[in-house]
Structures are given as structure tokens and as C-alpha cells.
Amino acid sequence: MNIHSFSFFLFLKKKNKIMSKIDKREEIIKTAMELIAEQGFHGTPMALLSEKAGVGAGTIYRYFENKDVLIKELYNEIDKKFKAFLMENYPHERPVRECFFYIGKCIIEYFINKPLDFRYTEQFHNSPYGIEFRRNKLINLTGEDYFCRILFEKGREQQVIKTIPLVIFFDLAFAPIIWAVRDHILGFVTLDEDLKMQIVSSCWDSVKM
Amino acid sequence: MNIHSFSFFLFLKKKNKIMSKIDKREEIIKTAMELIAEQGFHGTPMALLSEKAGVGAGTIYRYFENKDVLIKELYNEIDKKFKAFLMENYPHERPVRECFFYIGKCIIEYFINKPLDFRYTEQFHNSPYGIEFRRNKLINLTGEDYFCRILFEKGREQQVIKTIPLVIFFDLAFAPIIWAVRDHILGFVTLDEDLKMQIVSSCWDSVKM
Amino acid sequence: MNIHSFSFFLFLKKKNKIMSKIDKREEIIKTAMELIAEQGFHGTPMALLSEKAGVGAGTIYRYFENKDVLIKELYNEIDKKFKAFLMENYPHERPVRECFFYIGKCIIEYFINKPLDFRYTEQFHNSPYGIEFRRNKLINLTGEDYFCRILFEKGREQQVIKTIPLVIFFDLAFAPIIWAVRDHILGFVTLDEDLKMQIVSSCWDSVKM
Amino acid sequence: MNIHSFSFFLFLKKKNKIMSKIDKREEIIKTAMELIAEQGFHGTPMALLSEKAGVGAGTIYRYFENKDVLIKELYNEIDKKFKAFLMENYPHERPVRECFFYIGKCIIEYFINKPLDFRYTEQFHNSPYGIEFRRNKLINLTGEDYFCRILFEKGREQQVIKTIPLVIFFDLAFAPIIWAVRDHILGFVTLDEDLKMQIVSSCWDSVKM
DNA sequence: GATGAATGAGCGTTCATTCAT
DNA sequence: CATGAATGAACGCTCATTCAT
Incomplete structure (x- = not known):
């Protein structure tokens, strides 16, 4: 062969x-x-x-019933796979900070290895589908989002995370990571292990109390 | 009249x-x-x-030669207007931290007041045009990007900003702000003066040394 | 059971x-x-x-070889059933007028009770199939059409039916009945026993000498 | 030339x-x-x-907005032209019988000379469009239909037309004429002047008191 | 220069029919 | 024999672009 x-x-x-x-x-x-x-x-x-x-x-x-359904289904496939990856070894019992770092590393790891998934997701989020989807998500948090909310609430309670709205927490915590992954995939930067850690660590700096 | x-x-x-x-x-x-x-x-x-x-x-x-050209031209118009707004009172001589806060506040202020410009920009960035455009921008920094690079380099030199690539600096500094503006425009959160300051401040936390 | x-x-x-x-x-x-x-x-x-x-x-x-064949076959099924119904008690030996009334009543009775058959037949007649079919029918009269021709010829001979072409006899005799059944099925009128009789009787008025 | x-x-x-x-x-x-x-x-x-x-x-x-609209518009064009033809010399002041004959002759004359209009009309009437259309027509009689209703009511009043529903009057009066025109157009019979008169006359026989 | 009617390639989608199982 | 997944030609319709006026 x-x-x-x-x-x-x-x-x-x-x-x-x-x-x-x-x-x-x-x-x-x-x-x-x-x-x-x-x-x-x-x-x-x-x-x-x-x-x-x-x-x-x-x-x-x-x-697939039609193109729209195909597009949404595709997104769900990616989402499902990512959630599975994230939840596989999620350190539920560990401190907030450790969980935060775990999530950040997961996002980077997963999408750097699946650039197509990443670019698809980006397209999806920035489209009529994405907005509709985002609205539903904020109302009814599930999967990784649910973890994040729990994490956020635990962090608030323990006074390790700033007093900010959940939505803003998401923005501070994940926007730079997502953008960095995009830049890596587009070849504008290369994320080595040190840099990955530095990025997640910086995000933590921005949300920690 | x-x-x-x-x-x-x-x-x-x-x-x-x-x-x-x-x-x-x-x-x-x-x-x-x-x-x-x-x-x-x-x-x-x-x-x-x-x-x-x-x-x-x-x-x-x-x-406009064709639709594509129109779309790019439109983006340039927004970009030009934003740059003008940003540069109008840019505190060139003030410390890095102050400049950083000035830029952050400007982004929020400008796009919250021009939601159409914001939504247009988002659409543009997330499209074949956007990627091409971004590539050019990183090669040939101009306008606000040029300011940012100067700021970044000054910050590095003075050891007030972390040792990270320029691209990553952009991501940490501006991604959360952009996302927060988006969430404000879509109605997922309301950015009052305190919250705006908190966001910019958090971004600073993530890039400062 | x-x-x-x-x-x-x-x-x-x-x-x-x-x-x-x-x-x-x-x-x-x-x-x-x-x-x-x-x-x-x-x-x-x-x-x-x-x-x-x-x-x-x-x-x-x-x-069925294909959809066209199925459609034609379906029509033949209806036609066969109707002919059987018509011929079951056909008063061959009675006067022309009585036969005429019998046929008229049969058409109304049969199709009012089988609105699907009626609507199918209407669709069929008004389509490329229908014209082709009609052509064949006039060349080679069979079943109820054959009865009708016999009736017509007998009526002519006995000078109880007007001197008109066979085709026109069909039109005068049956068109109003068919249309009335359609109106009944579509709910534009309700055919009670009196009205049914009146219609058939009126058709007779139009063909009788 | x-x-x-x-x-x-x-x-x-x-x-x-x-x-x-x-x-x-x-x-x-x-x-x-x-x-x-x-x-x-x-x-x-x-x-x-x-x-x-x-x-x-x-x-x-x-x-035309779409195919459906085109189809309906086409029908309206024919309908309008036919109504104009009918109303051009309509003998409003003459007896019911004369009006009846006028209408019958008009239908035959018009459609024999415009076989495409006729076949189009037939297709239209026998289709989802046709049924919808017919429903509207019965509710809101206009043009030739309005004349016919007036004629019918006048005939009823003067006791020259049978006591039957309006719908049935239409069926008796016009169905044979329409069918005869169809047979002429399809070549199953040739309507000369005598035959035309005989048909209209027979229809009158079926509705007259 | 400005117009907008005309264009036709290209789109998403359907469905009669086939054929490997 | 019966099946139903697979097919792909054909459909109604859109829209970026052109060009005669």
C-alpha cells in the first residue's frame, strides 16, 4: 500500500x-x-x-433541507466537536484561575489544529446567522458557555474576577485569544508555546481582580 | 427657511x-x-x-468601477473619518498609558455614535476583502495603525508594555473593545461611562508590563 | 374482529x-x-x-411505465367505473327521452358522490392528455359514448332530437350537467333532487325537437 | 418591399x-x-x-413580477378584450331574448376568431388560478358577468327565464357554447352560421320559461 | 454626463427516473 | 420483486453590469 x-x-x-x-x-x-x-x-x-x-x-x-440549514448544521458540528474537546479534561474542581487557563489553552490548541473550523466559525459568527445564534446563546447558555458562566460566577463570588457584566467578561477573556488564533492562521504571527501562554495569561490579567 | x-x-x-x-x-x-x-x-x-x-x-x-471597488472605497471612507477623529486631539506628547487610554476611549466613543460605520466595518473585515486588506495594513502601517505602532514601540522601549509581537499587542489591546462595542450595538450590554473606562483599563492591564 | x-x-x-x-x-x-x-x-x-x-x-x-402512463391509466380506471355504473341499469328498451334522463341523472349522481373522480377527470380533460384522448374517442366511440351515439341516432330517426351533429348533441346534452356538478363540488350551488331534475330537463329541452 | x-x-x-x-x-x-x-x-x-x-x-x-402574475395578467388581457367586444354593441334596451342571442353569438364569434385566446382561457379556468378567479367572480360580478346577471334578473322578473339559481343559468346558457367552440377549434366540428344559430337557440330553449 | 431598460450567466432548488442492494 | 438513495437536467428567478438614448 x-x-x-x-x-x-x-x-x-x-x-x-x-x-x-x-x-x-x-x-x-x-x-x-x-x-x-x-x-x-x-x-x-x-x-x-x-x-x-x-x-x-x-x-x-x-x-440538508436547504443551504441555510446546511450552514447552521455545519456550525453545530464544529461547536459540538469543540465542546467535546473542551469538556474532555475540564478541571471542574480546580481553582478559577486554573480553569480559565485551561479554557484559553483549549481554544488556541483546538482551532490552531483545525484552521478550517476556525475560519468557518468566524464567517458564521459574522453573518445574519451569527447574530441570531448569539442572541439565543446569551439567553440559554449551554456547553462551554455554561462552563464559562459557572466559572464567571464562581470567580465573582471568590472575588478573583472583576465586577463586570458576563458579556464583558467574555469579551475580555476570549476576544484577544480568538484574534490571535486568526492572526496565526492567516500567517501574521506564529503562536509558539510561550506566546500562547503569554496571551492567555494577559487575558487573565484583564479579568482578574 | x-x-x-x-x-x-x-x-x-x-x-x-x-x-x-x-x-x-x-x-x-x-x-x-x-x-x-x-x-x-x-x-x-x-x-x-x-x-x-x-x-x-x-x-x-x-x-465606482464595480461593486467590489465601491465596497472597498466605502471602507476607506470610514477608516479615514475614524483616523481624523482619532488624530484630532491625539496626545502625542503624553505618556504611553495615557495615549493608550485615549485610543481606547476614542474607538468606543466613535463607533457607539456611528453604529452603521461599525457594522459596516465588521462586515468588511469579515470577508475576502477584509483579509486582503489586513495583509496590506500589516505590511504598510498608516494612520491610526501607525500611531499604534509608535505607541507600541515607545511602550516597549520604556518597558511599560509586555514583550510581545506587535500583532498580539493589537489583539490584546483592541479585540475586547471592539467586541464590547458590538455587544453594545446589538443590545447585549449597555456601555455607560464607568463600564467603558473599566474595559479600556482592563485592556491596559493585559498589555502593561 | x-x-x-x-x-x-x-x-x-x-x-x-x-x-x-x-x-x-x-x-x-x-x-x-x-x-x-x-x-x-x-x-x-x-x-x-x-x-x-x-x-x-x-x-x-x-x-406504470412512467408518470404519463400512470395519469392515463388513472383516467381509464375512472372511465371504466363510470361506464359500469351507467350501464348497470341502462334502460335500453325505453324511449329516447327516458334514456336521456337516465344518463343525465347518472352523471350527476355518480360524480357528486365521487368528487375526486370528478376533479381528476376535469384535470385530465384539460391537459395535453385530454385533447389526444378526445380525438381518439370521437373516432372510436365506446362504452357510454357508444350508448350516446346509439341514443342520438335513434332520437334522430324518431325525430325527437334536433338535426345537429353528434358532437354538438354531446355539448348541448352534457356540458351544462358537467358544469353544474363542478359548481356543486366547488360549493357555488347545492344540487338537490329538484334542481338535478331541472338541469337534466333543461338539457333535454335544448336537444329535443 | x-x-x-x-x-x-x-x-x-x-x-x-x-x-x-x-x-x-x-x-x-x-x-x-x-x-x-x-x-x-x-x-x-x-x-x-x-x-x-x-x-x-x-x-x-x-x-411581470413572476410567472403566476404573468399568467393572471394574460387572462385579464383576454377578458378585457372580450368584454370590450361584447359591450361594444350590446343591445341594452332590447328584450331579454335578443340580448341572450347577442351574447351567445358574441362568444362564438370572438373565440372562433381568436383560438389562442380561447385555449388560453380554457387552460386558465381549469387550474388553481381559475378556481380562485371564479370564486371572486361570483362574489363580485363585473363586465360581461354583470350584464348576464342583469339579464338573468330581468328575465326572471319578466318570467321569460326559468326559476333557477344564477350559477345554473350560466351553466345552461354558456357551457354548450363554450364546448362547441372548443370542438370547432380542435377540428371536431365546423361551426357555420346556421349551426352557430342553432346552438345559441338551443341554449335559449334550455333556459327559457 | 446621466439614465434605466435590457441582459444572461448563475443561483438555489425540485423531481421523474434509475439501479445497486 | 421491492426499495429508496442518488442523480442531474431543468426550473423560476436575481442582479451586476452594459449601452442606446
Whole structure:
């Protein structure tokens, strides 16, 4: 088994339609994420998506009601995966500061290794979908957001975090991290281990009491 | 001159086409910004723009080569206005910390009062245009960015700012402010004077040595 | 055997696919008629039909070559049933007038009780299929049409029916009845026994010598 | 000026875009009516229509909001023209019987000379549009329908018309005429002057007291 | 210079039909 | 035989751009 035989397998996969049902859905999701991350929602016509994913145009609509639903579903997939990653080793019982650093490192680690997920997420957040989504999120915090709120409230109670609104806490804590990840992905800076730590640490400086 | 005669003037302006060349360009820019800020690039067809601006569809193309150019030009207009605002009373001779606070307050003040400019800017930054633009900016710092670099370098030299890359300095210093303004505009939080100060101050905490 | 066990049978029929070959064909025909009568040919995708009929999409094509054939077949089914109804007690030996009244009453009775059949028929007649069909019918009169021709010729011979072409006889005799049934089904009028008689009688007035 | 130079003119008309605004709308209406009359609503894609009409695909949408609107507008055009024809010499002051004959003759005359209008009308009436339309018409009678109602009421009052609902009067009076026109247009019969008179006369027989 | 009617490529989506299972 | 996932041509419609007036 070498690179050539693997290519030949891919050839079969595309041409001989040996993709299973799950394969198809996965292929669509993967291709859509790549295309949208790189070209944006409007730079990714369904026809291009179907072509690159190696499926018929109508096939996409078996898995996703329409383009909007596909876009939201894609975001949910990323969100779910990230939350799972975050919660896997979350140090629930450790001090607020340690939890804060854990979250910051997770965000950086996860998205630096999944640049497509990151760029997709950025596009999503900055779009009509994103605003609607954000509104719902603030009303009904779940997953990592729920952790963050707990963290925030615990920090407030213990007087280790400043007296600020939750929303502002999010902004101070995570905005620089997100921007730094973006700059890393776009090649404007390289985040080594020291720098990562420095960034998270600086964010902590901005919220700690 | 009363409200009625002014309305009549507007009527003439739209219906009798007595707009001068400069008027036309201004009208197009103003209308485009409003529409795009509210509906997005793709929710703003050129036909709608020309209608709302009170000019012919073809006329837009006399002032802007195509839609892309118009979009970039619009951004430059905002950028120019913001820079002018920022530089107007910039305390060049004062300490780094004071300059930093001045910039932070300026960003908040300016964009809270110009939510359309803010929303336009956000849309722009998060689009193919934005990335291209950002790349150019980092290579060739101008205006407020130039100030910021000077500030950063001065801060480094005086050992009042952490030893971090310039890009990361930007992220730590301004990302939370931008996000907070966004949350204010979207109604997720209300930035009063105390809170504004607290945010800028927290950003300073994150970059100061 | 009670209502519950019958429901259970239906459940089996749909879910466990114990429908026989004839059951399947019947189910497709019945469902297709309902759907098309209510939604029209173009409001009835094959996928919807297969779903509502409880069969696979491909299965329909084992019984009907394609959608066109299905549509024509459906019409033939209705036509056959109506002819059977008409011929069941047809008073062959009675006077022309009596036969005429019998046919008129039959049309009203049959279609008022089978509004789906009526609406299907109307849709069919008014479509490319309908014209083609009508052409064939006039060349080769069969069933009720054959009766009608016999009736017409007998009426002519006995000088109880006007000297008009057969086609015009059909128009005078049946058009008002069909239209009246349509108005009844659409709820624009209610045909009680008196009114039914009055309509048929009026049609007779228009063809009688 | 001969056939060739005329063809050349048509060539210019199509290729050099010398059609005026009104020409374009007319061309679209004319072409749409031809195509739909012959192929049906669903046999007439907008692309085919635009091609045959010699206009761009988008141009149709400058004149008609969408296909549905186009279809209804087309019907209204026919309806308007027919009403004008009918009302032109309508013998308002003459006896009911004479008015009845006038209307019958008008229907036959008009639609025999405009077979496309007739076939279009038939398609329209037998479609979701038609039913909606008919419902409105019965509620709010206008134009020829209004005349007919007046005629009906006058006839009732003078006891020259049977005691039947208005709707049934319409059915008896006009259904055979419409069907006969259809048969003429489809070539199943030829309506000469005698036959036309005989049909209208027979319809009168069916409604007269 | 200004206009806006006209354009047509391109979009998201549907659905009759096929064919591997 | 029956299935239903997959297909892709075709649909109605949009909109950035052009160009005759």
C-alpha cells in the first residue's frame, strides 16, 4: 500500500460510488467547510459544492433541507466537536484561575489544529446567522458557555474576577485569544508555546481582580 | 427657511436631480453604507442602492468601477473619518498609558455614535476583502495603525508594555473593545461611562508590563 | 374482529409490506387519484405519491411505465367505473327521452358522490392528455359514448332530437350537467333532487325537437 | 418591399433591439399566449418564452413580477378584450331574448376568431388560478358577468327565464357554447352560421320559461 | 454626463427516473 | 420483486453590469 494505491482507492471512491450513506454526509460536510472557509458562503454555490464533494446536486438536499440549514448544521458540528474537546479534561474542581487557563489553552490548541473550523466559525459568527445564534446563546447558555458562566460566577463570588457584566467578561477573556488564533492562521504571527501562554495569561490579567 | 422648505429642497434633490457631482457620490456612499450595514453586501443589490440613493443604476458605475471597488472605497471612507477623529486631539506628547487610554476611549466613543460605520466595518473585515486588506495594513502601517505602532514601540522601549509581537499587542489591546462595542450595538450590554473606562483599563492591564 | 384489529391490519399493511401485487397497484391508483384531484398533476411528485401510498419510489415504475402512463391509466380506471355504473341499469328498451334522463341523472349522481373522480377527470380533460384522448374517442366511440351515439341516432330517426351533429348533441346534452356538478363540488350551488331534475330537463329541452 | 425585405426587418427587430418598451411587453404577452395555449403552463418554461419572444430572461420580470402574475395578467388581457367586444354593441334596451342571442353569438364569434385566446382561457379556468378567479367572480360580478346577471334578473322578473339559481343559468346558457367552440377549434366540428344559430337557440330553449 | 431598460450567466432548488442492494 | 438513495437536467428567478438614448 503506497501513495499510488491510495489515490486509486480515492478514484474508486469518487467514480464507482462506493461511498456509504454516512460517507456522503461526511463528504458534503467536509467539502462545504473547506469551500466556505476559503470562499465564504456566497463564494460557495451548491453546484460547486456538489461537484467537489463528488455527489449529485440533488443529493445535498437529501441530507440538508436547504443551504441555510446546511450552514447552521455545519456550525453545530464544529461547536459540538469543540465542546467535546473542551469538556474532555475540564478541571471542574480546580481553582478559577486554573480553569480559565485551561479554557484559553483549549481554544488556541483546538482551532490552531483545525484552521478550517476556525475560519468557518468566524464567517458564521459574522453573518445574519451569527447574530441570531448569539442572541439565543446569551439567553440559554449551554456547553462551554455554561462552563464559562459557572466559572464567571464562581470567580465573582471568590472575588478573583472583576465586577463586570458576563458579556464583558467574555469579551475580555476570549476576544484577544480568538484574534490571535486568526492572526496565526492567516500567517501574521506564529503562536509558539510561550506566546500562547503569554496571551492567555494577559487575558487573565484583564479579568482578574 | 423652515422644516417645510427643507423638505421641499430634499424633494427637489431626489426628483429634479439637481445633485452636483459631489452630492451624487456622497449620496451613493451614504446610502450604500446604510444598506450594507443593515442588510449585508449580498442583501444590497445595486438596483436597490441606486433607487434609494436617487440616482440611475448606471450612474454608480461612473463613480465606482464595480461593486467590489465601491465596497472597498466605502471602507476607506470610514477608516479615514475614524483616523481624523482619532488624530484630532491625539496626545502625542503624553505618556504611553495615557495615549493608550485615549485610543481606547476614542474607538468606543466613535463607533457607539456611528453604529452603521461599525457594522459596516465588521462586515468588511469579515470577508475576502477584509483579509486582503489586513495583509496590506500589516505590511504598510498608516494612520491610526501607525500611531499604534509608535505607541507600541515607545511602550516597549520604556518597558511599560509586555514583550510581545506587535500583532498580539493589537489583539490584546483592541479585540475586547471592539467586541464590547458590538455587544453594545446589538443590545447585549449597555456601555455607560464607568463600564467603558473599566474595559479600556482592563485592556491596559493585559498589555502593561 | 373490531375496529382495533382492523387498524392493526392497516398498520401491518403499511409498515410490514404485506400488500399483495394487486393491493399495491390499487393503493397507488387510489393515492394518486386523491393527490392529483386535490393538488393537480404538478402538485403531485412521484416521491410524495410513493410515500403516501406506502410503497417504494421505484415500485411505482413496476406498475406504470412512467408518470404519463400512470395519469392515463388513472383516467381509464375512472372511465371504466363510470361506464359500469351507467350501464348497470341502462334502460335500453325505453324511449329516447327516458334514456336521456337516465344518463343525465347518472352523471350527476355518480360524480357528486365521487368528487375526486370528478376533479381528476376535469384535470385530465384539460391537459395535453385530454385533447389526444378526445380525438381518439370521437373516432372510436365506446362504452357510454357508444350508448350516446346509439341514443342520438335513434332520437334522430324518431325525430325527437334536433338535426345537429353528434358532437354538438354531446355539448348541448352534457356540458351544462358537467358544469353544474363542478359548481356543486366547488360549493357555488347545492344540487338537490329538484334542481338535478331541472338541469337534466333543461338539457333535454335544448336537444329535443 | 417583398417577403425578403420584411424578413430582414424582423431580423433587425430581433437582433438590433429596436423594439420599444410597449413592443416588448406586447411581444411577451403574445408569445406567452401562443406557447401556453399550445403547450400549457408547465410546458412553457420562462426560458423558452424569453427565447421565443426575443428578449432576455430577466426582461420578462421587468414587466411581470413572476410567472403566476404573468399568467393572471394574460387572462385579464383576454377578458378585457372580450368584454370590450361584447359591450361594444350590446343591445341594452332590447328584450331579454335578443340580448341572450347577442351574447351567445358574441362568444362564438370572438373565440372562433381568436383560438389562442380561447385555449388560453380554457387552460386558465381549469387550474388553481381559475378556481380562485371564479370564486371572486361570483362574489363580485363585473363586465360581461354583470350584464348576464342583469339579464338573468330581468328575465326572471319578466318570467321569460326559468326559476333557477344564477350559477345554473350560466351553466345552461354558456357551457354548450363554450364546448362547441372548443370542438370547432380542435377540428371536431365546423361551426357555420346556421349551426352557430342553432346552438345559441338551443341554449335559449334550455333556459327559457 | 446621466439614465434605466435590457441582459444572461448563475443561483438555489425540485423531481421523474434509475439501479445497486 | 421491492426499495429508496442518488442523480442531474431543468426550473423560476436575481442582479451586476452594459449601452442606446
